[in-house]
Amino acid sequence: MKKEIPLAITGLSGLMVIVGEYLRFAQNLGWLTTFNTWFQVATTVAFPIGLVSLTLVHGHNIQRKRADWGLSILMLAATYVYLAFDLVSGPANGTVMSWVYTAYISPVAATLYAMTSFLITSATFRTFRCRNREATLLVVAALFIVVAQSPLAGLISHYWGATATWIINYPSNAAFRAITLGAYLGAFATAIRILLGIERAHIGSLAK
Amino acid sequence: MSLSASLQAWLAAGKGATAAHLWLFQPGATGSLVAVLLFGIVVYVMIQRARAGAPMRQIHPLPGIDAIDEAIGRATEMGRPVFYSSGDTGVTDPMTIAHYPILAHVARRCARYDTRLLQPNEDPVVYTVNDSIVREAYLEAGRPEAFNPDDVWFMNNSSGYITGVWDLMQKQRPAASILYGDFYYDAIMLVEMGGLVGAVQIGATAQIPELPFFVAGCDYALIAEEMYAASAYIGHEPVLTGTVVAEDLYKFAMFVLIVVGAVWLSIVGSTPFSSFVHF
Incomplete structure (x- = not known):
């Protein structure tokens, strides 16, 4: 029963979502809204587990004085102080929590995001090495499109820009749609495998 | 809304639905x-x-999946760990669901060869499932004592995850990096970090904007439907x-x-x- 109950819950939930998506009576009854609420409640319950994991890993770092264990102290202190502020003042604007978020977390996230430009440059360098057939094709197409965006293309040939537009609109778009179609069918086949209980890795040890 | 209020609203909506509404499609x-x-x-x-x-009919060879054993073997020979990331998204994402059999496969191999598997997570729900899968894999391999709970953990989400992984990659220098799931702008970052430490990289995603980064930066890439077929390919x-x-x-x-x-x-x-x- 340890195996059958989770599989039955999975199958039934999936079936009810499909019914909620397609049948009007289910929409009138607000099934999907109710399911979404239940899902949010269930996932919220899992968040403290993440906090416990974080605390245990960094607690072990401090206890065993592993490399950079001082940073683990800082990490735990920041986490719990932030949590305490959140519990006391709430997430509303003007609170200490919102100040910490705006003044610290947002700039750090923005800085990190900005670093992608350097990494993209580094990735471009890797790509330009043409390590395999696919990467070579990617480089040739990318260079062609890049040149098409510059005034140089007009000087070389008037057909360059038109050809680049054609590449974007036809071969590239067709490939994009083909990959999307394959991905959706693959995702759907995976969903059916899970609904029918054929794929069981997600229930871990209970699958045995 | 309380549970009783939800139930009452649900029943009231059912009474309000006329016969004409029933069994009609959206x-x-x-x-x-x-x-x-x-x-x-x-x-x-x-x-x-x-x-x-x-x-x-047999599934055509998937070099990205065949390379997993090779990559873990390389890590074993070099005495360095294997890094595995299951992406950014939650447990309901089909790409996250598709990665579970692959993680089980990787964890079984790591347990068998006594190779350290580093598996930080961005989502607490995905973390709990991954933790269970890896534990079970070590048990199946007959080496439950080799499982280190500190090696599968909830790290943080978004930028916290990326910086954490960056630090992890620099310190642990994994010999293999397996990226299997739904990635966003962190795809390029993870691929570059793996490249900088010289890891063999296997990337799999159906997130189309990130596919070029995996194709260009990883040694092996599984594109869209290939990542969904991998569980059947591994399981035979x-x-x-x-x-x-x-x-x-x-x-x-x-x-x-x-x-x-x-x-x-x-x-x-x-x-x-x-x-x-x-x-």
Whole structure:
């Protein structure tokens, strides 16, 4: 029963979502809204587990004085102080929590995001090495499109820009749609495998 | 809203629904429903055929999956860990769901070769599932004592995860990096970090904007549907293979439909399909 109950819950939930998506009576009854609420409640319950994991890993770092264990102290202190502020003042604007978020977390996230430009440059360098057939094709197409965006293309040939537009609109778009179609069918086949209980890795040890 | 209030609202809505509303499909969704049902039928038929022992077509070789053993072997020889990331998203993402059998496979191999597996997570729910899978894999390999709970952990989400992984990569210098799931802008960052420490990289995603980064930066890339077929490829189970064959059959049918539609549209100027799709 340890195996059958989770599989039955999975199958039934999936079936009810499909019914909620397609049948009007289910929409009138607000099934999907109710399911979404239940899902949010269930996932919220899992968040403290993440906090416990974080605390245990960094607690072990401090206890065993592993490399950079001082940073683990800082990490735990920041986490719990932030949590305490959140519990006391709430997430509303003007609170200490919102100040910490705006003044610290947002700039750090923005800085990190900005670093992608350097990494993209580094990735471009890797790509330009043409390590395999696919990467070579990617480089040739990318260079062609890049040149098409510059005034140089007009000087070389008037057909360059038109050809680049054609590449974007036809071969590239067709490939994009083909990959999307394959991905959706693959995702759907995976969903059916899970609904029918054929794929069981997600229930871990209970699958045995 | 409390549970009792929710139930009352639910029952009230049911009373309000007239007979005319019952069993009618959502407007504009009938075409989609028919397509879903047809695909479901094809998958069901292929599963039944596989269960009946009918010969199933083999899945074409997936070098990205074959390379997993090679990458773990390399890490074992070098005495360095294997890094595994299951992406950014939550447990409901199909790409996250598709990674579970792969993680189980990787963890079993790591347990067998006594190679350290580093598996930080961005989502607490995904973390709990991954933790269970890795524990079970070590148990299956007969080495439960080799599992280190500190090696599968909830790290943080978004930027916190990226900086954490960056630090991890620099310190632990994994010899293999397996990225399997739904990634966003962190895809390029993870690929570059792996490249900088000289790890063999295997990337798999169906997130189309990130695919070029995996194709260009990883040693092996699994594109979209390949990542969903990988569990059948690893397991060599006829029933799982049957679902992949069904997928191919359906795709072929859609290809024929697209060609017929394109020719029809070119000759006649309109097709009956468009009205069906919006029916």
